[in-house]
Amino acid sequence: MGAAQVQVRQGFAALYGAEPEGVWSAPGRVNLIGEHTDYNDGFVMPFALPHTAVAAVSRRTDGRLRLHSADVEGGIVELSLDDLAPESDKNWTAYPAGVVWALREAGHPVTGADVHLSSTVPSGAGLSSSAALEVVVALALNDLYELGLKRWQLARLCQRAENVYVGAPTGIMDQTASACCEAGHALFLDTRDLSQRQIPFDLAAEGMRLLVVDTQVKHAHSGGEYGKRRAGCEQGADLLGVHALRDVDHAELDTALERLGDEEEVRRLVRHVVTEDARVERVVDLLKAGDTRAIGPVLTEGHASLRDDFRVSCPELDLVVDTALAAGALGARMTGGGFGGSAIVLAEEADVVAITKAVEDAFATAGFTAPRVFEAVPSPGATRLA
Ligand code: ADP
Numbered sequence: 001m002g003a004a005q006v007q008v009r010q011g012f013a014a015l016y017g018a019e020p021e022g023v024w025s026a027p028g029r030v031n032l033i034g035e036h037t038d039y040n041d042g043f044v045m046p047f048a049l050p051h052t053a054v055a056a057v058s059r060r061t062d063g064r065l066r067l068h069s070a071d072v073e074g075g076i077v078e079l080s081l082d083d084l085a086p087e088s089d090k091n092w093t094a095y096p097a098g099v100v101w102a103l104r105e106a107g108h109p110v111t112g113a114d115v116h117l118s119s120t121v122p123s124g125a126g127l128s129s130s131a132a133l134e135v136v137v138a139l140a141l142n143d144l145y146e147l148g149l150k151r152w153q154l155a156r157l158c159q160r161a162e163n164v165y166v167g168a169p170t171g172i173m174d175q176t177a178s179a180c181c182e183a184g185h186a187l188f189l190d191t192r193d194l195s196q197r198q199i200p201f202d203l204a205a206e207g208m209r210l211l212v213v214d215t216q217v218k219h220a221h222s223g224g225e226y227g228k229r230r231a232g233c234e235q236g237a238d239l240l241g242v243h244a245l246r247d248v249d250h251a252e253l254d255t256a257l258e259r260l261g262d263e264e265e266v267r268r269l270v271r272h273v274v275t276e277d278a279r280v281e282r283v284v285d286l287l288k289a290g291d292t293r294a295i296g297p298v299l300t301e302g303h304a305s306l307r308d309d310f311r312v313s314c315p316e317l318d319l320v321v322d323t324a325l326a327a328g329a330l331g332a333r334m335t336g337g338g339f340g341g342s343a344i345v346l347a348e349e350a351d352v353v354a355i356t357k358a359v360e361d362a363f364a365t366a367g368f369t370a371p372r373v374f375e376a377v378p379s380p381g382a383t384r385l386a
């Protein structure tokens, strides 16, 4: 039994005075390529982190929901299932409560739960601590109440919880990654029909590493900038007469951009989304061909597009990318929604120490908060631990 599992189980027993019926875990994720494509019906390619949310859960029959996080100050939060209402809760409890709300809204007979959880996924770092929280609770309730929902269906319900209950307009990537990823693989996900392919992604076997650099700049996902980008993409699709930007053919991009005339802002957004979808397909092709090192420049191109066209980077993320590349990285880019959060760096194993030091030195020189650098190994998706 892992240490986290033991701690969460013991924490549950101490709080609620009984052993939990089970213990589950769900990981955070990092997106290899395919940013801001998931709400445009496009492609994404996340893989699961070794960092997880672990939850001990038992059923209740009295319509009450009790929630506790080892990582948040304050005691048990107790809610009545009948009182759960969208956007009624601005605290962390909105994520698990939203999942219960979404399950019940969809007609599933959930009659209450006691939940105690703890997470090693850094919060607000663009690594999807929120999806880990949602998915771990959804999987626990699916098992305990024998709902028989498939992983992709749980992901959908979790997305609904985050969009409607929490009020954060995010796409389907984070929840699907947490629910469906497999160790040693990246998940090639078509966000239009939710079809998935597990693509072998084992960098260590080829002498490479993937670093995650958490800039410690907290992004605000539900903030206005994200909403503006989303609205701009919808406007672009409307102007081009397509259902979603996914439907703009990469080979016809120039023609499409011409048709947008002097809508400069929309043009930049469209150019990013269409080229980004093409980059995901290129990365899939390169990995399938065993040409892993060649994905480096594609990642770096993706960063330039997010910085210059989509305009969601920030000085800290740009500094990671520029410094890592100058220190010999094969490729680097911001990952996640942007405005802070994390960057990823693809590097030869032999260069990892020098790159890490270069990034840390550059942050110190710039007067930025020291970044957190760790290696990301493609890890398992959500699972029942006990
Ligand atoms: P991200 O998903 O990129 O980490 P979000 O803003 O989407 O960032 O989600 C972060 C929020 O998730 C936190 O503000 C908090 O409400 C909740 N959260 C994350 N981890 C925990 C935890 N261990 N315990 C309680 N709440 C958590």
Ligand code: MG
Pocket: 128, 129, 130, 131, 174, 221
């Ligand atoms: Mg999130």
